[in-house]
Amino acid sequence: MKNNQFDFAVIGAGVSGAWIAYELSKYTAKTCLIEKENDVAMGATKANSAIIHAGYDPVPGTLMAKLNIRGNELVRKLCKKMDIPFRQIGSLVIALTEEDEAKIRELYERGLQNGVDGLRILNKTETLSLEPNLSPEVRGALFAETAGVCSSFEMSCAPAEVAENNGVELIRNFKVENIRINGEYTVLVSSSGQTVSARTVINAAGVHADEIAKLFGDDSFIITPRKGEYSILDNNCGDLVHHVIFQPPVKFGKGILVSQTVDGNIIVGPTAENIDDKENKATTFEGQLTAFEGARRSVPSVSERDVITSFTGIRPIGGKGDFIIGFSDFNNRLFNVAGIESPGLTAGPAIGEYVVEKIAESGFEFVAKENFDNNRKVIRFKDLSDDEKNKIIAQNPLYGRVICRCETVTEGEIADSVTRGAGARDMDGVKRRVRAGMGRCQGGFCGPRVMEIIARELDIPMSEVTKFGGASRMTEKEMI
Template identity: 45%
Template sequence: MYDVLIIGAGVTGCAAARELSKYQLSVCVLEKESDVCEGTSKANSAIVHAGFDAVTGSLKAKLNVRGNQMIPELSKLLDFDFAMNGALVLCFDKEQLPQLEELKQRGIDNGVKGLEIVSGDKAREMEPELSDEVAYALYAPTSGIVCPFEMTLAFAENAYANGAEFRLSEKVISIEKTPEGTFGVKTDKGLIETKVVINAAGVYADKIHGMVSERPMTITPRRGEYLLMDREVGGKVSHTVFQLPTRMGKGILVTPTVHGNLLVGPTADNIEDKEDTSTTRKGLEEVRAKGALSVKDLPFNKVITSFSGLRAVGDTHDFIIEETEVPGFIDAVGIESPGLTSAPAIAEYLRDIVGTILPLEPKENFISERRGVVRFSRLSPEEQNELIRREPAYGSIVCRCETVTEGEILDSIDRPLGATTLDGVKRRTRAGMGRCQAGFCSPRTMALIAEKLGIGIGEVRKNGCYENGKGGEGDA
């Protein structure tokens, strides 16, 4: 019997697991995919939003601003990439200035620091490649960029180090409330008993909710398509460049990533299929057309990949984080943007809800730090040589584009909650994320995974679950 079962190992679920692992609770995270960070958390704009967008007083506003304040410190403690690069929200017409003023006021009301409206010329001084059409911009110095994979992995690995269990490649089939007031969660692999359930199932949160609660809820997948460009042109902008938001979201942004690429997107299209992460010709054309409004001469010939992600859009335009009418069943749903930014704050909020149900006794031996896979290319030559002396696999480069060594790939597979797929290795090490998009390194990476998992090279998956149960063994 677990104290808390979290359904979904996205950033919300993993952050919640880490927060709850600070207390004397048995916590388990259940995930239908073979890895953490396989849904919405892996395909988004990777922005740590300042917090001026959300309606003042909403949960989104409160948790966004709190999350924004927490992430810089967490990035150091948990070793994930973060940079506070600042953002500019552009308007192209003097008539839009009141909207920009409104955004600024909302930001101030939400508690965002340092907001300032600047002229088009001043904005171009800050960001020389901005379009000549920019009339005014809202400058938000506390906006940042983060690696969403590393952040999610960091929460998960740290939770794991503190005793949280992870049951991967395991899918919920039904949930029963027992006469004793606990829950019996039936999965494709067995029955799990728990006192509390946290529903952090992303685009599937309505399905999980519907297994327990009578109250109607729908989660609409809102697809966003992106183009990612080569590091060669990553310096095109240094700030995150937004356009004035619309009802459907924050519009097409142009931003550097923490790894030095240039990211343009997303579109916003409500779709029906919760698995449809395909890109479309129309969507990618829209990204190109709208991105070009903000920044001059975007180098679309330097695109190295395109992708799409699904935002989990709820009915209320706000996050829904509450204990439902069924005692012990907690929803953390509708976590659309700014969900990534808010994740650590959502985790605290969930902890407080759990605290009304179960006693929260802090652990004395909580491990607050976590170290990720070493980034060989960032070390000094002396450090690199020291590492190679200890482990010669660090002297062998597998991914040429991103200078990723065999040592890093082996670590990404061997470490707790390690990678079992090509995409898993990629998210942990960046092998295959560069301009050749795994053309050179994938056969070697596949061979390393195959050897570690004891399977044939041809069986190595790009993503998804192994039928024979390989991978997903994350029990403490």
């Protein structure tokens, strides 16, 4: 930490925090983005459905509805500009019963009220011709053209990178444990005794947002962790469905979906279970069973046999039926961005905009930077033409060496993911950014080589490389 006094300290580098930092980096105010883990996108951001929602689901008039619609618009624009993987594949909420049919009509009406474009009710024939692998029980569907799938990882890596490139300081491994007041500054104290001071603290701490608020004397909300289990299927099942397939929403969320991922795998999940332990990301036998049984109601041929990996995400449920965004009523040094459950990923960019708008309304004078630059380009070797491949290899031969064979990821891409702004620091960080180890062999072949590249680029011994920071060391310290 070069000079640890800031105008704004954003706590939490998930999708909300990263987009808030991105938005603040447009202005001359000094901002830092504080993350308790070794990388950005380590909480709910890394383990969700990665769906960009159209916006027919939230209750009209809520902040959720407003930011979902605006977020969807911004995502479609910014993903191009910032090279974030996104495909607008459209979504279907399918009706399997008469009751479901009523529900999708209700969603359709709600969507119109919220201002969602491109909504249509499809009959059985239309639905099945779009998605032949759906259950023959299907009676129709709500089609939403503006829905899509994205890389939820890059939805926070990219804005964090742009923010860092435009002057925001990213501070990793800083778990805020205490605060003290020092004149107009609030001093944030980490679990290891480090300090960062800021005039305004923006609390985007995800499942831990209520604990941060409490440090400021704000106990106006409680975050309930809601666990959701998912599985990812081999990309050779990618043709199972071509849209996001939802069932009508249930009490605990949007229900179990089956969808293509942005990379062409199939995702199944999530379950929904409120739990006590905010860090309990274990998968369970029962959870996996529930996810697949649910998924098979929509797509009967989905099979556990094709699973390449499973994971659990923890969603931060705010309990107010809406996002909690605004200055704390208890302490005007604190700005809460809490309870960012679904559609939080979609809303991300809009949350960033909204937060700056609200802070400006409070009287803070933002001065725009002249040289703000949000252009971002990532080389994805696999997607290049042969000519483009040859050109990049001539510039940097490391792009000619494929390290991850399952996902065709080159040494050049892996090295770049470490050295670029807000870059990877560990195995999972590389995996999330460039997909090395994300495929069917799950890093069996490329793992040791990725360790070698990380060690080289960070100039650390190979034995210091971790899976995701902290004590998650890949090997023993001593060489044989």
